[in-house]
Amino acid sequence: MIKKKVVISRFSESPDWVKKIDCDYIIFNKGDEIEDPEISPEKIINVPNQGREAETFLRYICENYSDLSDFTIFVQGNPFDHWPRTLEYINSDSFLDPTDIVSLGYETTTDRTGGISYPGLPIGDFQKILVPSGEPEEIHFTSGAQFIVPKKLILNKSLSYWKSLRNSLEHYWYSNIPSGYGMPTGRFIAHVFERLWPMIYRYSDTPVYKKYDYVIAGSGLFGAVFAREMTDRGKTCLIIEKRNHIGGNCYTENRDGINVHVYGPHIFHTNDKDIWDWISRFCDFLPYKHSPKVRYGDRTFSFPINLMTLHQLWGVNTPEEAKERIEREKVIFDNPKNLEEWALSQIGTDLYEIFIKGYTEKQWGRDPKDLPASIIKRLPIRTNFDDNYFFDKYQGIPEGGYTGIFDKILDGIEVITGVDYLEDRQKWDSLGSKIVYTGKIDEFFNYKFGELEYRTLEFKHQRIDKVDFQGCPIVNYTSSTIEWTRITEHKHFENSKSEKTWITMEFPKEYKNGDLPLYPIGDDQNMDRFGKYKKMTADMGKFIFGGRLAEYRYYDMHQIIASALTKAGKELAL
Ligand SMILES: Cc1cc2nc3c(=O)[nH]c(=O)nc-3n(C[C@H](O)[C@H](O)[C@H](O)COP(=O)(O)OP(=O)(O)OC[C@H]3O[C@@H](n4cnc5c(N)ncnc54)[C@H](O)[C@@H]3O)c2cc1C
Numbered sequence: 139m140i141k142k143k144v145v146i147s148r149f150s151e152s153p154d155w156v157k158k159i160d161c162d163y164i165i166f167n168k169g170d171e172i173e174d175p176e177i178s179p180e181k182i183i184n185v186p187n188q189g190r191e192a193e194t195f196l197r198y199i200c201e202n203y204s205d206l207s208d209f210t211i212f213v214q215g216n217p218f219d220h221w222p223r224t225l226e227y228i229n230s231d232s233f234l235d236p237t238d239i240v241s242l243g244y245e246t247t248t249d250r251t252g253g254i255s256y257p258g259l260p261i262g263d264f265q266k267i268l269v270p271s272g273e274p275e276e277i278h279f280t281s282g283a284q285f286i287v288p289k290k291l292i293l294n295k296s297l298s299y300w301k302s303l304r305n306s307l308e309h310y311w312y313s314n315i316p317s318g319y320g321m322p323t324g325r326f327i328a329h330v331f332e333r334l335w336p337m338i339y340r341y342s343d344t345p346v347y348k349k350y351d352y353v354i355a356g357s358g359l360f361g362a363v364f365a366r367e368m369t370d371r372g373k374t375c376l377i378i379e380k381r382n383h384i385g386g387n388c389y390t391e392n393r394d395g396i397n398v399h400v401y402g403p404h405i406f407h408t409n410d411k412d413i414w415d416w417i418s419r420f421c422d423f424l425p426y427k428h429s430p431k432v433r434y435g436d437r438t439f440s441f442p443i444n445l446m447t448l449h450q451l452w453g454v455n456t457p458e459e460a461k462e463r464i465e466r467e468k469v470i471f472d473n474p475k476n477l478e479e480w481a482l483s484q485i486g487t488d489l490y491e492i493f494i495k496g497y498t499e500k501q502w503g504r505d506p507k508d509l510p511a512s513i514i515k516r517l518p519i520r521t522n523f524d525d526n527y528f529f530d531k532y533q534g535i536p537e538g539g540y541t542g543i544f545d546k547i548l549d550g551i552e553v554i555t556g557v558d559y560l561e562d563r564q565k566w567d568s569l570g571s572k573i574v575y576t577g578k579i580d581e582f583f584n585y586k587f588g589e590l591e592y593r594t595l596e597f598k599h600q601r602i603d604k605v606d607f608q609g610c611p612i613v614n615y616t617s618s619t620i621e622w623t624r625i626t627e628h629k630h631f632e633n634s635k636s637e638k639t640w641i642t643m644e645f646p647k648e649y650k651n652g653d654l655p656l657y658p659i660g661d662d663q664n665m666d667r668f669g670k671y672k673k674m675t676a677d678m679g680k681f682i683f684g685g686r687l688a689e690y691r692y693y694d695m696h697q698i699i700a701s702a703l704t705k706a707g708k709e710l711a712l
Pocket residue numbers: 355356357358359360361378379380381384385386387388401402403404405406407557558559560576577578656657684685686687693694695696698
């Protein structure tokens with residue numbers, strides 16, 4: 139039996155007619171709620187009102203690409219104004235064409251400049267990008283953009299093609315470019331799509347993208363810095379990003395006037411003036427000193443451990459008293475064998491229990507007795523009042539958030555978001571003289587030698603109806619009885635004025651494929667596996683592997699910038 143699915147883009151039209159549909163259907167509802175007991179809630183997906191029908195249709199294709207029915211029937215909320223016979227066409231198989239789209243509307247024509255209905259509509263410009271092989275002066279389309287399309291015609295184009303159409307529609311929908319056509323830019327782009335659907339389906343080739351010197355997979359800090367350097371030296375770059383936003387893990391989002399660090403708090407710090415100067419070209423840094431607090435039970439301590447912490451814990455007041463007390467606290471081990479023994483031998487039981495034990499257990503999901511001491515060997519314990527976490531000369535938080543930095547770094551550089559390089563690598567490889575890959579190295583090689591392990595975090599973002607939740611940006615929760623390891627209150631980074639506040643709780647988790655790969659597990663087994671992947675890259679001159687995922691290494695931002703500048707410099711010297 140032929141499988142059909144009706145995809146309805148509704149705003150406020152009566153949905154009564156859908157009860158007469160005799161095949162599967164789904165309503166994308168962009169307007170008033172549908173409360174009709176005869177229409178199952180499973181048949182309704184509420185979505186924001188954006189992008190007109192084009193957005194609905196592209197959304198459906200992108201989200202169901204691997205599970206399409208034999209025929210998809212795309213219609214409006216009230217399909218009858220454009221085609222009174224719509225129900226007849228839906229319910230019968232005799233109108234289906236396995237090789238072409240069938241219009242549910244009256245075909246009409248326009249020219250490449252919008253014709254008389256929309257003079258100046260830049261159809262020709264978009265047509266060249268979307269369907270470069272189809273360039274007739276006269277464009278036939280179905281008013282109302284309603285049609286039946288066979289699965290084959292959708293699959294003739296790759297998923298990344300459909301995703302890039304969806305992204306460009308979204309981009310224009312939200313853009314503030316004045317249209318001059320009597321409607322906002324976004325709306326007229328939706329009209330352009332309406333006119334191009336037949337061509338999008340009928341001309342089988344994907345767009346002829348221009349060629350680039352560098353196609354870069356990943357718009358995180360590595361990809362962005364590399365692209366900027368190359369672009370400034372006259373090279374052409376295209377960035378493809380699989381998330382729906384730029385900036386990788388540095389990405390921030392403005393919520394209630396507060397820049398929320400979506401993937402955990404990011405503090406910029408470096409000792410290297412060149413790196414500081416480089417990044418400062420793209421933002422103003424607000425002065426910031428990182429000195430988180432520690433909550434253990436109902437007590438709050440200064441952190442990193444310093445004389446104030448020791449005063450709060452033991453009542454000591456001077457460096458001498460502190461040193462003496464720590465000496466007395468130390469537990470003697472002839473040869474500390476693991477993290478616990480090493481920590482006890484350095485700081486004794488009180489400090490170990492409060493600051494190390496529970497936190498480490500949660501962070502690494504393992505008993506400190508089973509961990510090597512090297513994980514925390516750098517934890518500073520100070521017998522003065524210095525509570526500055528970093529020793530670096532330069533430290534700050536970018537005013538306006540990190541996403542603003544990325545907008546500026548990527549100014550004038552082409553970026554496609556929502557597209558995974560690995561889903562269509564042959565196409566992207568053919569577009570770039572060289573490929574810069576910043577994703578997971580094991581995934582690049584299809585996990586040939588097995589998966590590299592990571593530790594991950596679940597971020598729970600919460601809006602709180604208070605002006606101030608915890609009085610500082612970061613509080614670490616070190617007790618093993620509390621599940622989260624820290625809470626970030628974002629407004630304190632930039633001293634944002636808002637009646638509300640946003641906090642993020644971090645819950646460490648075991649990583650499984652599909653989670654955010656955050657902290658590489660640098661044990662022997664993983665490093666050995668990584669070594670094998672790295673060896674595979676040795677003879678791959680067309681590819682440059684960079685960034686924390688491709689190098690399977692924890693990098694701070696300043697280190698990523700340094701690494702990207704070095705790799706860009708090497709390229710330019712070739
Ligand atoms: C919780 C946390 C807190 C941190 N705090 C700090 C801090 O305070 N200070 C500091 O200096 N550093 C901090 N860092 C480190 C900082 O996040 C990294 O240095 C930086 O983000 C690394 O940039 P990157 O480009 O290598 O990787 P990413 O930021 O991960 O960027 C890689 C990009 O590539 C994309 N991608 C992957 N695969 C593909 C594909 N197949 N196709 C297309 N795109 C793809 C990803 O979606 C991602 O956007 C922190 C990191 C974490 C996890």
